Amino acid sequence: MTTQRLTRKGQATRDRIVTAAARLMIEQGVARTTIEDIQAAAGVSPSQLYHYFPGKDALVSAVIEQQTAQVLEIQHSGLGSLDTIDSLTNWRDLMVGILTGMQCAGGCPLGSLASDLSESDPVARVQLAGAFEQWEGLIRDGLVRMRERGELAADADPADLAVAMLAAVQGGLLLSQVRRDPAPLRIAVDTMIDHLHALTR
Template structure:
């Protein structure tokens, strides 16, 4: 459905409010009434844009995917050497430090909440992580093309490992309220990549 500028702004306000609530208190504990109150919309307004809570959840995943990947692109779009890899690591640590390690990864939180209870949401989240993985893979491939990594390095496998290191590091940093786990996990992967560099 085509939306007016005002309608698009209302829809975005609903999604932003739902995102905050679902990340703060969990998807299951967030009610439609909670979303209405936080977005300052009536029931008829909310149901004009979304047929139900499940539709809001999918819109929240799309919203958070955009937010996370936009931030990641600031580092990964320029990834083609080890200095750029370090800059990407510093970007993530900076974002984590600015939030005092509260909240962890929005996509990771949603995946933990939804993967076993909502198969449609799980597929959408899997696609989101695949896009993130592809950004890393593209950067590692550029490094390989520049001669920074050995031609025999499996950039697809390395991209999965690096994303897993990021996700695990973010989770432990959230629990420990310290960026150290993210720093150590990503640095360990970077050290491994250096062993695959061409001297």
């Protein structure tokens, strides 16, 4: 069922189900989350849930889609386009602030789903790989613009630097999650910003 066909009320119900599923799947893992848990958390009947989602796979896919949109929204929201050292520093502050607000629980929603599903669900793995590619693309585009303006050395490689920055974010979030301390995320991203700064002319 495409979302285009839904009434506004139907869309709101569908969104409520996806939001409840996302919270449970990211918090406790996909395998530990039952359809019944999601029904209860979303406050919908079994027939309502099955009206929108024929099964757990469809819910997983909708959760990845929703979380991807939210993560990419954070890149855009008021941060401009990540194409100056200042905007990257603001982006770091935003991520650290969100993490601190969550007491460092949960990690990156996309990273948690990727670790959870990469070996057990090939379809979800491909969908998540696409999400990370989009995210990396936003970082890369900003670095390309910095290089075009002469703010990054001509021989700096925006593609590789974007991969390294996304890895710093993912690894930093995982270490922050396991230690319940925002420091690893802050330090990992700061080190990459220092590295870019050293390449800035």
